[in-house]
Amino acid sequence: MSVKKISRHSPPNCGARAASASVLALMALLGAAAQAADTYNSDRPGGADHRLLSRYQGSLLYMYGEEALGKADMLFDDKGKPVMRPVEGRISNRMYWGPKKKSPLEVYRNYRHALETAGFKTIYACETKQCEAGAVQDAVQDLPRKVVWKDSDIFVENTFNSANQPGFHYYSGRRTGPDGDTYVSVALAGGYEDEPVFGRVRQFVQIVEPATAELGKVSVDAKAIGGALKRDGRIALYGVKFDTGQAVLRPESTAQLAEMAGALKAAPALKVYIVGHTDNQGELQGNSTLSQKRADAVVAALSSKYGIAPARLLGRGVANLAPLASNDSEAGRAQNRRVELVVR
Known part of the structure; x- marks a missing residue:
């Protein structure tokens, strides 16, 4: 039986390995070409x-x-x-x-x-x-x-x-x-x-x-609220949120309510109106009822959850009678849907 010698300088099956590498390279090229064609x-x-x-x-x-x-x-x-x-x-x-x-x-x-x-x-x-x-x-x-x-x-x-x-x-x-x-x-x-x-x-x-920013994603802090009430006698807040046509406070209103309470606690003698505003969608009577219920909901929350004396708070709903912007666009209507604190 003869034995075939393998050179120390050439790895076994080098031809097979080279062929395998060539096949892999070809497959990679074909794959890249297919991907490019698909692109x-x-x-x-x-x-x-x-x-x-x-x-x-x-x-x-x-x-x-x-x-x-x-x-x-x-x-x-x-x-x-x-x-x-x-x-x-x-x-x-x-x-x-x-x-x-x-x-x-x-x-x-x-x-x-x-x-x-x-x-x-x-x-x-x-x-x-x-x-x-x-x-x-x-x-x-x-x-x-x-x-x-x-x-x-x-x-x-x-x-x-x-x-x-x-x-x-x-x-x-x-x-x-x-x-x-x-x-x-x-x-x-x-x-x-x-x-x-x-x-x-x-x-x-x-x-x-047409699109507008969804207001109310950032709450106004207690210091800013207090400053606005002292300077302007009022402040419009958009962080108090309700579902469309509803008067139940949404959970994301918590941060803004806490800051409102903080401002009121920092000025113990201050009495305010809580004023609910709507846009002009719907009938005036319905908007009046809805805005009043929303104002009352804020009063109830500030009193029951944050310890603000009810005598300091008076809720009023004014529907769409005091707009800040035109109701002809969604951007204007979003600006008009708000809750305000007004000094009494």
Whole structure:
């Protein structure tokens, strides 16, 4: 029997190991290629079109992002010139790649037609030559970098990175509704030279809907309450919370009630009205009854839970008779729904 000698300088089965390494490397490359293909040929997981505006048919949702309340920059027409101004509300951002062989102009005019059909009034619009004359692409090139995205990458951040890219178009519009104005802006340009998205129209779509901050998340401390009562004779508080149409204090009211009690204990001779206010939704009589019940609930809590003498507290409900802001918008109505301490 002959025995095959193995060189000390070569590990056993080196050929098999090399082959195995090559197979693993090939599999890694194929996996990376498959992942890249999936990234550029299917929607971003978890994303969807906004309910107010669909994508151009056949487009890919590459990126998306939401912001519950924020400010967004949009172009407005100022005597024929584009001027960037901020608008505020709930912001929804979308980035799409168009289907291959579709022109930027065709995509742009479809968006504009759909928005105008839906009742949006144009606040600024330009096609390529007018956009170039107004340096519009220079004005908007930072917008994709400044907004909120689920993720971000070079394709998103550099969408309009250099001025006068071919096929650049822009549209912004506004639609007025019972709760305020809704804004939409669309900026798009021809495809990148990069192979994954070659020839696919880039579409940056931003929708800003009416939204307001939910007041009452921060309680006003006892010192500030006492100072306001001494200085102004009154203070409006938003940390005292009730469910819609109800007069039962919500648990998150505890912090604000404790600070109100602290201010009253720091000034033992002080007597106050507890005044309940509503917005103008509903009938006056119903709002009067509701605001009185809410004022009484605050009086009861300050007396029973925090030891404030009932003789120092007098509850009054004034419904929507003393607004602080217009009731024409949700922001104004939120400001009007409040409890006030007023010096007697």
